[in-house]
Amino acid sequence: MRELAARSARPVAFPSAAEAAVTDEQTRTNVRLAQDTIRARRVAVAAELDDWEALRDAGAALRDRSLSRLRDLLPLLEDRVTRSGGVVHWARDAEEANEIVVRVARAAGAREVLKVKSLTTDEIGLNAALERAGLRPLETDLAELVCQLADERPSHLLVPAIHKNRTEIRDLFRERLGLEELTDEPRELAEAARAHLRAAFLRAKVAISGANAAVAETGTVCVVESEGNGRMCTTLADTLITVMGIEKVVAEWRDLEVLLQLLPRSATGERMNPYTSLWTGVREGDGPRAFHLVLLDAGRTRALADPVARPVLRCIRCSACINACPVYRQTGGHAYHTVYAGPIGAILEPQLAGPRGQPGSLPFASSLCGACADVCPVRIDIPGLLVHERGRVVRSERQGLEGASLRLLGRVFASRERYERAQRLARRLQRPAVREGRVRWFVGPLAGWGSSRELPAVPPQTFREWWADRDRA
Amino acid sequence: MTAREEILRRINVALAGATAQPVPRAYRVAGELDRDGRVALFRRRVEDYGGVVLESAAPGETIAAVLAERGARRIGVSPDLDEALLPVGVEVVADDRLTPRQLDALDGALTTCAAACAETGTIALDGGPGQGRRALTLVPDLHVCVVRRDDVVETVPELLARLEASARAGRPIVLVSGPSATSDIELTRVEGVHGPRRLVVVLVDRPPA
Numbered sequence: 001m002r003e004l005a006a007r008s009a010r011p012v013a014f015p016s017a018a019e020a021a022v023t024d025e026q027t028r029t030n031v032r033l034a035q036d037t038i039r040a041r042r043v044a045v046a047a048e049l050d051d052w053e054a055l056r057d058a059g060a061a062l063r064d065r066s067l068s069r070l071r072d073l074l075p076l077l078e079d080r081v082t083r084s085g086g087v088v089h090w091a092r093d094a095e096e097a098n099e100i101v102v103r104v105a106r107a108a109g110a111r112e113v114l115k116v117k118s119l120t121t122d123e124i125g126l127n128a129a130l131e132r133a134g135l136r137p138l139e140t141d142l143a144e145l146v147c148q149l150a151d152e153r154p155s156h157l158l159v160p161a162i163h164k165n166r167t168e169i170r171d172l173f174r175e176r177l178g179l180e181e182l183t184d185e186p187r188e189l190a191e192a193a194r195a196h197l198r199a200a201f202l203r204a205k206v207a208i209s210g211a212n213a214a215v216a217e218t219g220t221v222c223v224v225e226s227e228g229n230g231r232m233c234t235t236l237a238d239t240l241i242t243v244m245g246i247e248k249v250v251a252e253w254r255d256l257e258v259l260l261q262l263l264p265r266s267a268t269g270e271r272m273n274p275y276t277s278l279w280t281g282v283r284e285g286d287g288p289r290a291f292h293l294v295l296l297d298a299g300r301t302r303a304l305a306d307p308v309a310r311p312v313l314r315c316i317r318c319s320a321c322i323n324a325c326p327v328y329r330q331t332g333g334h335a336y337h338t339v340y341a342g343p344i345g346a347i348l349e350p351q352l353a354g355p356r357g358q359p360g361s362l363p364f365a366s367s368l369c370g371a372c373a374d375v376c377p378v379r380i381d382i383p384g385l386l387v388h389e390r391g392r393v394v395r396s397e398r399q400g401l402e403g404a405s406l407r408l409l410g411r412v413f414a415s416r417e418r419y420e421r422a423q424r425l426a427r428r429l430q431r432p433a434v435r436e437g438r439v440r441w442f443v444g445p446l447a448g449w450g451s452s453r454e455l456p457a458v459p460p461q462t463f464r465e466w467w468a469d470r471d472r473a
Numbered sequence: 474m475t476a477r478e479e480i481l482r483r484i485n486v487a488l489a490g491a492t493a494q495p496v497p498r499a500y501r502v503a504g505e506l507d508r509d510g511r512v513a514l515f516r517r518r519v520e521d522y523g524g525v526v527l528e529s530a531a532p533g534e535t536i537a538a539v540l541a542e543r544g545a546r547r548i549g550v551s552p553d554l555d556e557a558l559l560p561v562g563v564e565v566v567a568d569d570r571l572t573p574r575q576l577d578a579l580d581g582a583l584t585t586c587a588a589a590c591a592e593t594g595t596i597a598l599d600g601g602p603g604q605g606r607r608a609l610t611l612v613p614d615l616h617v618c619v620v621r622r623d624d625v626v627e628t629v630p631e632l633l634a635r636l637e638a639s640a641r642a643g644r645p646i647v648l649v650s651g652p653s654a655t656s657d658i659e660l661t662r663v664e665g666v667h668g669p670r671r672l673v674v675v676l677v678d679r680p681p682a
Contacts, residue, residue, distance in 0.1 A: 030659070037660045054500040061496040068491045071484050084643045090476040142666065143657035159657055166658050186658040190666050197667065202573040202612075218640045228611065228653035228668025235607045236573050246480065253637050257630040258500070260648075268656065271518065272593035272629075275668060276648035277607075283645050285570070286606035297480045305487035 012337045014361040021335035027155070027163045031332045034162045035323045041269025042320060042375070048271070049261070058258045060379040063314035066250045067304065073216040073249045074295060080219025084281025086291040094124035097296050101126060101208065101241055102133040104292050108239040110135060110206035116223065116230045117141035118210030119157060119317055120243050122339045123352070124298060126208070137208075138200055140229035142193050149176040155333035157319040157340065158267055163332060197229070207233035207288075211244040212263065212316070214293075218253050219280040221293065224263060226274045234277050240288040247300050247313040259316060262377035266318035299352035308388050312347050314378040319344075321372035321382060327365055336362065343372035347385040350392070360393035401445060420464075427458045504591070504627020511591040511625045512676060518594025522651030523664040524672040532677045536560040536583060536617060539673050545580035545615055551605030558583065558603070558619055568609045576608055581615030582669075587639065587646075589625045589674075590632035595650045596620060596674065597632060599639040607647055616649075616669040620676055 021027065046052050066073060078088040091097035105113050113130060115121065115137050127137040127148075139148040143161035147154050150172050154160030161169070170184040173192050182192055209230065213222045221242055223230050234240055250259070256278075264273045282291045303309050322328050322342030333341035338349045346362040363386050372382040412418045433441040434457045442450025461469075474482070506514065516526045529535035537560035540548060545563065552567040559565055566579060585603035586596045596618050598604045603619075610616050626632050636646055653668030664670065 034660060049501075051500040054497075057497050058500055061494060065493045065496055068488060068493045071481060071488060074481070074484075090480050092476045092479055096476060140667070141657070142655050146657070159660065161657060162660075166661075169658055186661040187663050189658055190655055190663040194666055198577070201667065202577055215640070219643070220640050220646075226653065227655045227666035229666070231607065231611050231647065232667050235611055246484075253640055254630070254633065255496075257502075257633045258498075260633070261500075261629050270522075270650075272590075272595050272648065272650040274522070274650050274652065274654050278640065278646040278648075280640070280643040280645070283600075283643065286600060286645055287608075295480070297483065301480065301483035301487050304484065307491075 014335060014337075014365045017335040017337055018331045018365070021331040024332070026165065027332045027334075028330065030162050030165060031156075031329060034156065034159055035329055038158070038269055038323045042266060042323070043269075045265045045269050045271055049265075055258055055261055056377055056379055059262045059316075059377055060311075060314060062250060062255045062258060063316075063378050064311065066255070067247060067310060067313055069251060070246060070249065070304070073251055074246060077214055077216040077219060077249055078295075080216070081221075081281050081291075081293055084219055084283075086219075086281035086293055089292060089294045091294055091296045091298070093298050094296075097124050097243060097294050097298065098126055098129035100292075100294050101243065102129060102135065104239065104241055105130070105135055105206045105208075106133070108206045108290070110239075112136045112138055112200065112205070114200060114204050114207040114233050114237060115139050115144070116207065116209035116225065116233045117144045117160070118208070118243065119339060120210045120245055120296060121208060122154065124243070124296070126243070138197075140197055140201075140227075140233060141225075142190060142227060142229075145193055145197070146172065149173070153334060154339075155341070157317060157322060157333075157342075163334065197232075201229075201232040201236055204233065204237040206239045206241065207237035208241045208243065209234055211242050211248055213256065213259055214244060214249050215253050215256060216249050216251055220253070220256075220278050221280070222256065222259075223277045224260075224273045224275070225277075226268070228275060231275050231277055234279065235287050237288050239290040239292070241292045241294065243294045243296060245300055246295050246297055247304075263316055263318055266316075266320040266375070266377040299354055302354055303348075303351035306351070309347070309351055309385060311380050312344075312351055312385055314380055315344055315348065316378060317344075318377060320375040320377065324371040324375045326367060326369060326371065331365075336365070338362070343382045343386070344380075347380075347382060347389055350389050360396070363387075363389035363393060423458055423462065427460070430457055500630075501628060502630040504631060506591070506627050508622060508625070511627050512622050514627070515589055515591035515594060515620075515625045516676070518591065519651065519672075519674055520594075522594055523654070524594070524651045524674055526674045526676065528676045530678070532558050532619060532675055533560055535675055536619075537562055539617055539675070540581065540615075543581070543615055543671065543673075547579050548581045548583050548615075548617075549576060549579045549605075549609055549613060550583050551603055551609065554583065554585070554603040554605075558585070568605050573608065573612060576612035579613040581617060582609050582613045583617045583619070584610055585619045585621075586624070588632055588635040589620050590629060591625055591627045593629060593632075593650055595629075595632065595648050597636055598647045598649065599636055600644050600646075601639070607645055610647070610649070611668055614665075614669055615671045615673070616652075617673045617675060618649075620674055622676055622678055 146161040155163040166184040439455040587599040
């Protein structure tokens with residue numbers, strides 16, 4: 001079974017994962033291509049709008065305002081959706097959300113459930129939960145389908161199969177879909193996916209989607225996509241289940257006029273994505289007969305409670321920061337071992353997962369160059385938040401050897417007597433390690449640090465010792 | 474404590490002392506182009522994403538030609554589509570709760586739209602007269618959409634303002650910008666995946682009344 005729930009998998013520190021990733025030439029070539037292509041498109045379509053910076057200001061402000069009004073907006077959204085015939089569920093954590101989805105899907109009599117690409121359902125490990133319950137999740141986004149068939153984790157928020165080239169996808173389809181004659185033409189591969197999924201769409205009983213936003217005052221849920229698989233799922237299924245993080249709600253209908261300009265241009269570099277679906281509850285004679293909206297916390301309120309980190313919840317998942325990141329460029333997404341990779345992942349994951357989450361190495365997987373903040377459509381200060389997260393990691397590691405050594409040093413430096421005794425001790429201990437007045441050989445925990453560094457040795461006589469000797473003479 | 478109470482309690486605690494700031498809306502809301510300018514821009518932008526745009530004084534004939542050219546013999550329409558738009562020489566099937574399989578057996582769908590946006594080359598469907606339900610413009614492989622020149626606005630805010638009443642009334646809305654597409658394989662854009670592979674926009678002056 002695929003390790004979709006990255007958090008439940010064994011955490012791997014970024015430096016060791018990156019070391020393996022940078023030797024994978026194929027992935028690095030593909031990632032470079034993805035970054036260069038999408039970045040160039042994004043720059044071109046953002047430059048088309050002379051009010052782009054004003055849109056970013058509005059985007060940041062309206063996301064902030066929505067977050068600060070969550071207490072009112074969520075019940076309002078619930079009320080609007082319920083009045084339109086939808087059912088709203090609340091889930092404190094991933095487990096609770098998965099239970100709700102499984103229960104609803106079972107009650108709808110489904111064996112197979114169709115899925116629209118959704119990072120939130122990846123985050124909670126929904127596919128694995130469905131499989132455990134004997135239900136078969138079927139990913140309908142082309143790249144997600146590729147990942148599902150290959151039993152691999154997505155490597156990019158926006159183009160999850162970017163680590164695979166056309167020949168690899170052709171071989172995968174030949175093997176898993178039994179299409180012997182298939183060539184590696186992208187058109188033919190997309191056609192194969194269309195044929196493979198069409199029957200499933202037409203018989204769909206239950207479909208599951210995420211949400212890009214929801215408007216509280218109208219009860220409208222919004223899904224943006226390109227292929228039409230999102231429309232198929234949100235329109236043709238008898239029962240539609242949408243899993244949405246509570247931070248995705250916005251206050252007003254006209255907030256969409258900002259987000260629907262910022263998101264496609266920042267994400268795929270299109271003026272508008274091919275399809276945007278907007279719906280409220282259920283509509284007699286048009287679309288699903290039952291609609292369930294699952295409002296998910298799973299760490300969002302933890303981020304909300306940290307006033308410095310709170311702006312991370314503005315994120316609209318466009319992945320512009322990932323496409324700008326020089327570190328991601330070298331390692332690709334798999335090295336992060338998280339659902340949300342790249343700069344945004346490094347600040348979002350520690351917040352969502354909390355203290356039991358991934359190793360504290362992610363906030364350090366950045367040169368703090370700031371390219372991510374320059375492109376963020378909702379102006380999240382990603383470098384600032386990386387430093388904030390680093391601070392939390394360092395504070396939490398004060399219990400370890402490093403913390404103990406620093407506390408000891410503090411005591412030594414606090415008293416002249418202790419300091420001078422330490423000097424005399426160091427002079428004796430350093431002897432085997434000193435060459436030409438420098439300490440060049442380190443052992444124990446310092447070995448790694450010292451492999452490319454040296455320190456001036458403690459001198460045979462300090463100034464104070466010389467002064468004392470002079471008096472005696 | 475229910476999950477709802479617990480989450481709302483956590484939010485209350487987390488936001489103690491937080492205040493809501495106003496949203497600066499200094500971005501462009503109203504466009505500047507005249508009608509011809511809007512229509513010309515709309516046309517370029519739809520074509521940019523692989524849609525076909527035709528201008529027509531006699532929509533019935535133009536639509537018939539479009540369908541004939543693409544080999545579409547059976548097309549689905551909303552039962553309330555204006556008769557002036559019905560093409561001759563093709564079988565017209567009214568979508569009276571057709572099943573997905575029946576929709577799949579159609580060669581195309583012919584609809585009107587609620588509004589269109591020039592800047593992004595977008596057409597908006599809100600289930601109004603002549604537009605049918607969402608599945609009609611989704612399952613068949615060809616979508617022919619009649620757009621009145623007067624319904625073309627310039628900016629995204631203008632488009633969404635046009636749709637606000639429908640959203641408040643709880644009507645489902647779909648925004649369509651070109652045919653379905655994917656760039657998932659080596660970022661090569663392929664037009665036509667699950668949604669209609671071909672989108673034809675027919676620009677008309679006069680209504681469907």
